Amino acid sequence: MAEHIEFDQAHLTLREVTEALENGRFVHVRRQLQDMEPEDIAHLLEASPRKSRDVLWQLTDPEDYGEILDELSEDVKDALVSKMAPERLAEATEGMDTDDLAYVLRSLPDGLSREILSQMDNVDRLRVEMALSYPEDTAGGLMNTDFVxxxxxxxxxxxxxxxxxxxxxxxxxxxxxxxxxxxxxxxxxxxxxxxxxxxxxxxxxxxxxxxxxxxxxxxxxxxxxxxxxxxxxxxxxxxxxxxxxxxxxxxxxxxxxxxxxxxxxxSLAGMDDEEDTFAPVMKSARKRSIWLGANVLAALAAASVSNMFETTLEQMASIAVLMTIVPSMGGVAGNQTIALVIRGLALGHIGDSNKRELLLKEAAVGLLNGCLWALLIGGIVVLWKGNWLLGGIISAAMLTNLTVAGIAGVTIPIILKKMKIDPALAGGMALTTVTDVIGLFVFLGLATIFIA
Incomplete structure (x- = not known):
């Protein structure tokens, strides 16, 4: 209940601040910001359009700049820092924890980082330089040096x-x-x-x-x-x-x-987790076009399979009506498996000692679900189209594709991780390509052999 009230209060503050800015009540906004915690101001900045964000930043107490910058996503932080004078930025970082300051400095241009470091006393500078010497995704990059x-x-x-x-x-x-x-x-x-x-x-x-x-x-x-x-x-x-x-x-x-x-x-949508919600249109479009281009190639691969059986599709309209069911079911089943495996990899539950057992288990799950849905969908097709042969073909294709989906859902993320590719980023698209191609090939291939 308390979380719900706090969430509503955050939206209420955003609405109040937006209305106040639109009406030119800048003094009122400044007073509101003075009463807010740095992390709440950071949330407000990320939830505000870029024009409002710049005004809010100017109205914020400079003493809170350091703590606010530490809470912001990378895109939003970079946009604000690029408009700050070096001396103002150096003042903003005073008093920050070592790990927080290192996080902010990593995203700044080298010249600006060096200038900020040069203005620190020797002890603080050595601590920050030590933190910066470790990769960001390690314990050294996370640690702070304030302890007893x-x-x-x-x-x-x-x-x-x-x-x-x-x-x-x-x-x-x-x-x-x-x-x-x-x-x-x-x-x-x-x-x-x-x-x-x-x-x-x-x-x-x-x-x-x-x-x-x-x-x-x-x-x-x-x-x-x-x-x-x-x-x-x-x-x-x-x-x-x-x-x-x-x-x-x-x-x-x-x-x-x-x-x-x-x-x-x-990553499941092919997007950067640090992307600003209110980033410029061209910047967002450029980033997303790369992922859309990759998906076009995957779609063309599935379309090329359909093109191989163009004659079959022309002869029997029922096949064209039903052909999307098999790859769709395979994609859903495969994505269920791939989500489970990606989570297991992230938590360290999957390694060389147990991946064979996981593969056999998911293949068995795919086979069992394949039998169930093959019988169900095959029966529906027989009742709908009155064609026992067509029902048998879609059943065989369904059984094959769901089994393949289970196997691919395990192997694809494991292979991608070994190749140093993020499974969350590329796994879904790779799996969808496999299930689309296999599903269409088996269904249309059997239809060509036994019906066309």
Whole structure:
């Protein structure tokens, strides 16, 4: 219920701001923006047309620029950053977490990034440069360097006094990291254990071993999977020598999960998950034309099969009426399988040890569904057209295509992943091409042999 109210409130704010801008009530809009959280302003910017977006950005408090930029999609962020003076952008990045600042700097031109880095103090610059040295899709690219370390040879009272002197803990801190003289991670101590232990207890006696630290080169998808399985709030990041480099927090992992979902959803339509909803017409048309061109080739492949049996189609109109059923059913069945396999690949459930069993299982599912729908559709055709031979032909084609769809739904994404091609992007189109070609070829081929 609370989520529904918040969602309605977001739409209400968008409508109010749009009406206020149209009526020239800029002071009112500025006041509204001052009362909003940075993430809500980012949502408002992405939901606004480009002209309104530019005005909103000018009315936003510059102190919030950094946090807002971190929440924006890449296309929207680039459009706003391109209109900002370098010194204003440098001011906007002050106070940002290391990982958030690295995310923003990665999308900027090299010259502008260097200029922003040059204006930082040495400690902050080294931290950001270290984050930038790791690929964006790894634990090193996700981590931030804001964490608290302690020694194992002190007691609880010393640590508590140290924390009181420190005054403030980094956001999402649920544990303190125990290191040795060479900054190697040897354990971690939860805040709950710290607060409930006796003051004279040594840290080494109550800490937990650091056996679940994340390697700095781990893939971000693997990190997200670990957080999901272990219910972590934060986790330390180490290198091969076990030196503590940073930590990853749950808010960064949520961003990874969200981006993966958006990527899979948009890739199924052949689109960029970072594309601006209100991008310029020519830019959107150019991006989508590439995918449409690929689909034209797939459609031409299916059409060429139909053209091979042109004489058969001319002789019997019933075949032309029924010919779309078989490839359509195969496409639906195959897409069900391919969605299951893509999810399994993303979650790490599918590997060399079990892909054969998955292939046999999906082939069996395709065969079983093929038998069921072959009998059902074949019977409908016999009752509809009064032609037992035609009913048998479409049944045979249906059985074949649904079985092939199950096999292709497993093999295509696995092969694409081995070829370093995103299965979510190309898998659906490849599968549709296979089921269309096989379905039409079998149906029209049998019709040519037995009827024409």
């Amino acid at each position: 370390t302690i020694r194992g040879d002190v007691d609880v009272d010393v640590v508590l006094r140290y924390l009181r002197m420190r005054g403030e803990l980094p956001q999402a801190t649920d544990a303190l990291y125990v290191i040795d003289e060479e900054s190697r991670l040897i354990g971690h101590l939860s805040l709950a254990s710290l607060l409930t232990s006796q003051p004279d207890v040594r840290i080494s006696d109550i800490m937990e071993d650091a056996d679940e630290a994340i390697q700095v080169d781990a893939k971000d998808s693997d990190v997200a999977s670990l957080f999901e399985r272990r219910n972590w709030v934060s986790a330390p990041v180490v290198n091969a020598e076990q030196h503590l480099l940073g930590r990853i927090t749950i808010d960064d992992v949520v961003d990874v999960i969200r981006e993966d979902v958006e990527h899979s959803m948009m």
